[in-house]
Amino acid sequence: MKEALRYLAFGDSLTVGYGAPPGQGFVPLYAKSLETATGREVAVVNAGVNGATTQNLLDSLRTDPELRERVERSDLITITAGGNDLIQAALPFVYEGDAAILRSALQAYETNYRGIVDAIRGARAEGSSSALLVLIGLYNPLPVMAEAAEWVRRFNEYLQKLAAADVQVVDVYDAFVGRERELLYSDHIHPNARGYAAIAEQITRSVPNRLYETIA
Numbered sequence: 001m002k003e004a005l006r007y008l009a010f011g012d013s014l015t016v017g018y019g020a021p022p023g024q025g026f027v028p029l030y031a032k033s034l035e036t037a038t039g040r041e042v043a044v045v046n047a048g049v050n051g052a053t054t055q056n057l058l059d060s061l062r063t064d065p066e067l068r069e070r071v072e073r074s075d076l077i078t079i080t081a082g083g084n085d086l087i088q089a090a091l092p093f094v095y096e097g098d099a100a101i102l103r104s105a106l107q108a109y110e111t112n113y114r115g116i117v118d119a120i121r122g123a124r125a126e127g128s129s130s131a132l133l134v135l136i137g138l139y140n141p142l143p144v145m146a147e148a149a150e151w152v153r154r155f156n157e158y159l160q161k162l163a164a165a166d167v168q169v170v171d172v173y174d175a176f177v178g179r180e181r182e183l184l185y186s187d188h189i190h191p192n193a194r195g196y197a198a199i200a201e202q203i204t205r206s207v208p209n210r211l212y213e214t215i216a
Contacts, residue, residue, distance in 0.1 A: 002039070002040050003040075004040060004041040004042065004043040005034060005038055005040045005041070005042045005043065005075050005076060005215060006043050006045075006073055006074045006075045006076070007031060007034065007042050007043065007044045007045070007074065007075070007076045007077075007078075008045050008047060008070050008071060008074035008076070008077045008078075009027040009044065009045070009046045009047060009048060009077075009078050010047045010048070010057065010067075010071075010077055010078065010079050011047075011048050011049075011052065011057065011078070011079050011080035011081050011136075012048065012049065012050070012051065012052040012053075012057070012080050012081055012083060012084055013048065013049075013050040013051060013052075013083075013084075013190060014026070014048070014080035014083065014136070014190070014191070014196075014199070015027060015046060015047070015048030015049075015078070015079075015080045016046070016048035016049070016050050017048070017196060018050055018185075018190050019184075019185030019186075019187065019190035019191055019192055019195070019196075020185075020191065020192060020193040020195075020196045021193060024193040024196060024197075025196050026136075026191075026196040026197075026199040026200040026203070027044060027046055027048075027078070028044070029196065029197055029200035030078070030200040030203050030204065031044050033200065033203075033204040034076070034212070037204070037209050037212055038212050038215075045070055045074075047067060047070065048080070051084060052081070052084060053081075053084045053085050053088065053112075054081045054082055054085055054108065054109050054112035054113055054116065055085075055108065055112050057079075057081055057112070057116055058112045058115045058116050058119065061116060061119040061120065061123070062119060068123045071120055071123040071124065072123050072124065074131055075131055075132070075215045076131065076132050076134065076215060077120060077131060077132070077133050077134065078134045078135075078136060078203070079116065079133070079134070079135050079136065080136045081109075081112075081113060081116065082109050082113065082138055082155050082159075083138055083141045085105050085108060085109045085112075085155075086102075086105060086109075086138070086141065086142070086148070086151060086152065086155065087141060087142065087189070088105070089101050089102050089104070089105035090102075090142055090145060090148065093147075094145070102147070102151050105151075106151065106154055106155060106158070109155060109158070110158050113135075113158070113159065113162065114162070117133065117135075117162055117167065120133060121166075131166065131215070132166060132168065132207075132211055132212070132214065132215055133166055133167045133168070134167075134168045134169075134170060134203060134207060135159055135162060135167060135168070135169045135170065136170045136172060136199065136203065137155075137156045137159050137169065137170060137171045137172055137173060138152050138155050138156055138159075138172070138173065139152070139172050139173050139175065139176035139177075139191075139195075140152045140173065140176065140177070140180075141189045141190075142189070143180045143184075143188075144188070152173065153173075156171065156173055168206065168207050168211065169206075170202055170203050170206040170207070171202070171206070172198070172199050172202045175198045175199070175201075175202050176195070176198070179198075182194060183195035183198055
């Protein structure tokens with residue numbers, strides 16, 4: 001019998017599953033689909049942190065030896081990041097109307113996300129070389145803000161540039177457009193259980209089963 005597939009979920013409150021009942025976040029739902037796709041047990045470590053920005057996540061990778069060890073041991077890593085970067089820039093933008101605030105947030109996101117991927121690859125060089133990295137794009141966490149859709153698009157466009165043989169990018173934006181009332185939690189920012197199910201479904205659809213065969 002094959003060993004359990006070691007799945008590390010890394011990221012912000014979306015990885016935590018904030019807004020959904022226990023067990024209804026995208027991480028446990030995706031883990032179940034992984035078991036079906038691979039025929040293997042999936043051992044999940046959830047390293048999500050509510051409110052984490054890309055800078056916070058990068059700092060954790062650089063300074064937390066326990067997290068680095070988990071990265072080294074993982075066969076599969078999913079990442080959710082960037083929503084808080086955008087949200088934190090949105091409030092001062094609304095007050096000041098200066099697009100430079102959002103441009104600065106995008107630039108920080110690009111630099112930090114590249115750093116996150118590089119840090120994970122660096123840690124993986126010390127462990128197995130067969131890990132698969134899945135980067136989950138942004139839906140629009142601020143649908144009531146007219147300018148938000150354009151900036152979410154820019155964030156997601158950059159994420160696509162990180163795709164590689166060992167990096168799969170998953171687009172969840174379209175799954176939420178026009179369905180915000182159905183898929184968002186009462187705070188109108190985080191997904192609810194249906195929203196997380198939609199994210200898990202998008203990941204399952206987007207990551208070809210053949211890629212799982214590369215995992216040792």
